[in-house]
Amino acid sequence: MNQHTRLPATVLLLLLCLPLAAVCDDYSNRYDLPREAPALDLGVQPLGYPAAMIGAVLRHDRILKRRLDELGRPFATFPFRRGPDMLDLLADGRLEAGLLGDMPTIMLSMRTDVLIGGLAKRSATAVVSRNPGVLASMQGRRFAYVPGSSAHYTLLQALASVGLGEPSVTLVELAVDEMPVALEQARVDAFAAWEPAPSLALAHNPKARIVFRGISSDYLVLTRRFVESKPEAARHLVAGFARSLEWMRQSRKNVETAARWAMADGAAFSGRAVDLTLAQAVAITRRELLDVPAAPALPDWNRDQEPLIGEFDFLQRLGKLPAGSRRERVAAAFAYDGLRQVYANPARYQPYSFDYER
Numbered sequence: 001m002n003q004h005t006r007l008p009a010t011v012l013l014l015l016l017c018l019p020l021a022a023v024c025d026d027y028s029n030r031y032d033l034p035r036e037a038p039a040l041d042l043g044v045q046p047l048g049y050p051a052a053m054i055g056a057v058l059r060h061d062r063i064l065k066r067r068l069d070e071l072g073r074p075f076a077t078f079p080f081r082r083g084p085d086m087l088d089l090l091a092d093g094r095l096e097a098g099l100l101g102d103m104p105t106i107m108l109s110m111r112t113d114v115l116i117g118g119l120a121k122r123s124a125t126a127v128v129s130r131n132p133g134v135l136a137s138m139q140g141r142r143f144a145y146v147p148g149s150s151a152h153y154t155l156l157q158a159l160a161s162v163g164l165g166e167p168s169v170t171l172v173e174l175a176v177d178e179m180p181v182a183l184e185q186a187r188v189d190a191f192a193a194w195e196p197a198p199s200l201a202l203a204h205n206p207k208a209r210i211v212f213r214g215i216s217s218d219y220l221v222l223t224r225r226f227v228e229s230k231p232e233a234a235r236h237l238v239a240g241f242a243r244s245l246e247w248m249r250q251s252r253k254n255v256e257t258a259a260r261w262a263m264a265d266g267a268a269f270s271g272r273a274v275d276l277t278l279a280q281a282v283a284i285t286r287r288e289l290l291d292v293p294a295a296p297a298l299p300d301w302n303r304d305q306e307p308l309i310g311e312f313d314f315l316q317r318l319g320k321l322p323a324g325s326r327r328e329r330v331a332a333a334f335a336y337d338g339l340r341q342v343y344a345n346p347a348r349y350q351p352y353s354f355d356y357e358r
Helices: 003-020 051-059 062-070 083-091 102-109 150-161 176-184 197-204 224-229 231-250 252-270 278-290 300-304 309-317 327-333 338-344
Strands: 040-044 075-079 097-101 114-129 142-145 170-173 190-193 209-223
Touching (some): 040 051, 040 231, 051 075, 051 114, 051 231, 051 252, 051 278, 062 231, 083 097, 083 102, 097 102, 102 150, 102 209, 102 309, 114 150, 114 197, 114 327, 114 338, 142 176, 150 309, 176 197, 190 197, 197 278, 209 224, 209 231, 231 252, 231 278, 231 338, 252 278
Parallel strands (some): 040 075, 142 190
Antiparallel strands (some): 114 190
16 A cells, blocks of 8 residues: 555545534544554644644655655655544554644653654643633633643643642533634633634634643654664654754745645645634744744753653643553653754755755
8 A cells, every 4th residue: 555545545534524523533543544554654733833834844845755755665644633633543553653742742652652753842832711810710610622632731730720620610622723713602711722722812802811821842753663663764754854844944935835835734624714814823833833942852951851751740640641650651752862863964864955845
């Protein structure tokens, strides 16, 4: 089975799901993702920025596709509404890699050995309320969230900061792209989400306010079984990831092109146009990724302390992790040196060369 025979099945899936975007929860089960397939399959998130830009640029990367074809590993991307939807597929070997937030990364590392290819976002995830006020006054209110996501972790932090817990509020599971409209229509009182949902809510509802911010990170996550069995293919994926950031940093025109690709991907996946201006998309990408020092390399705060351990401990105290979860599994995920190898051998991996499909 090759990439060309697999893409029509994916397109058919999207067409089937578009009218039922809010309820088609089993969409990923219909993807043509057999175990032990030769392709390198990457899970992307076209509804979350700036990860959507990275996924879109990788999908257009001719250099990456050529290098992987030479290795007999055709490249394909598969869209997901949220990171937690990828976890089963990554854990059982049907996806080789994915762009994931911090809480899904922790959850996955408890199920299977993973390695971090680089930093895909460093920003503040927000809790947005439809009325001005403080969190302490929101007991019993309706909070929209995505279970198991990085924004779920932010919501847990926000509630804990005022002595509340999940039982103190009414949790409403909702797709992230539906949250701004739900807030404006008063179907929920607040939501926890990543960009662009907070920006959209603030732009369309003058009364909306951010009542809590939590630091969130996204990563390129690879399964250890893939890295160890196909190390060269893994390095070329990491190179494509690094190249996507280098290319976007080259000029505003490139960032705008990436944003247009990402907005088109999001519209095709959700069945509706992304209610975001090009300028807003560019601003989010710059703020949360391109202006992050050293990205895609992990910043100094990850080298000076064990990354994500504070979050691990917090989630473990709340009983959100499986029994027997060990923090060492999280720390081990950050031991991968694929990005260093890519930059150490630019002639081979071409992190500064660009060739994108238009």
